[in-house]
Amino acid sequence: MDHAQTTVIDALIAMEPTVWLNPSLRPAHTVLRSLPYNRSDLDDAAQRLERLSPVLSRLFADTADGIVESRLTRAHGYRKGGTLLLKHDNDLPIAGSVKARGGVYEVLCRAEEIASEAGVRDLDSSSAREHFSRHHLVVASTGNLGLSVGITGRAFGFSVSVHMSRDARAWKKELLRSHGATVVEHEGDYSAAVRIARKSCENDPTGYFVDDETSSRLFLGYSVAVLRLLPQLEDLRVRPTQERPLRVFLPCGVGGGPGGITFGLKQLLGDAVECFFVEPTHAPCCTLGFATGRGADVSVGEYGIDGLTAADGLAVGRASPLVMPIMEQLLDGSCTVRDDSLFVAMEQLWRVEGVKAEPSACAALAAIDQVRLASPRNPCADVAWLTGGSLLPDEEFRGMLAQAASFS
């Protein structure tokens, strides 16, 4: 193992912020040819979402046109120097986080499967609801995927069980219960909750497990984001090139959301985009998997890293075995940030831009300066993908702002 990798691993073990630059990075067009998914998979997912948008618009008042999409804006006062863009997935309809992209898409796929077997046409008809009510969706989550699958699944009439890891916030559990989902609470970490949830489905003939670690449907649902990002960049007159790429920062838990978006970005922009995963110093499963070369086979616990972070959405100890091999030669890098910097970024984002995001979502902002120092290229703009937060109850948010004040 070379010196750079060892240095990164030492920093990860010490739970200090670090930047890993991918030594195996290859030109996007070469790597994309060898992946299990291609451009037409992305387009198929987009077409399904488009076709079913009338159903979503009838079921969810917050999707006016049935499209689950967020704004891209220029940050005005947040940071001096360079162009900073904010991608507002914290405001996504239905579930208020990036996990709405994958979760809504997977529930739609499942609903269409059942409706087609039953010979039912309209997914929101009473006869479709009757069929869905006899089917069970199961998911394990640190919170936001649970909200996404739970709220969507219940709106279609499915029975839904959400297994929540120890890091999940109480308000997310309450919100799910208010939608009629069953919440199963676990003392263990996220990987343990996934294992138990997956097992609970094995002997349930009506059960369907939405597998955050291995689901192609989730992955492709996330990737669709990029088709709408391109016109948004054009509207802001941001034109990435290979010499001046767009640099995108993606908060990362198991890797599904950021992996799907990276796959999509590289499909559309090739080497005119750089993608970085961002993880908490206490739960750096993907960065550790990359730097050790052990991918999803390694857990942070093996290296004495405790997995304890206030970034509940990113509190994951082992990466996705689906995503890690796809990222091997495609992802530009990955980095870790301290919990206190998440809170400081969250407070600043609220004070300066008036944007409400949860600590996990602010990982993107916390990473920018450190990657700028480590990476040789000069981007045309940085994009902070704000991955969640609009559903945060005001009281919770006020408590977090108070916590931020103690760090600054």
Ligand SMILES: Cc1ncc(COP(=O)(O)O)c(C=O)c1O
């Ligand atoms: C707010 C937020 N950001 C980012 C992520 C990361 O997504 P993934 O676990 O797919 O890497 C999550 C996951 O739940 C999340 O809740």
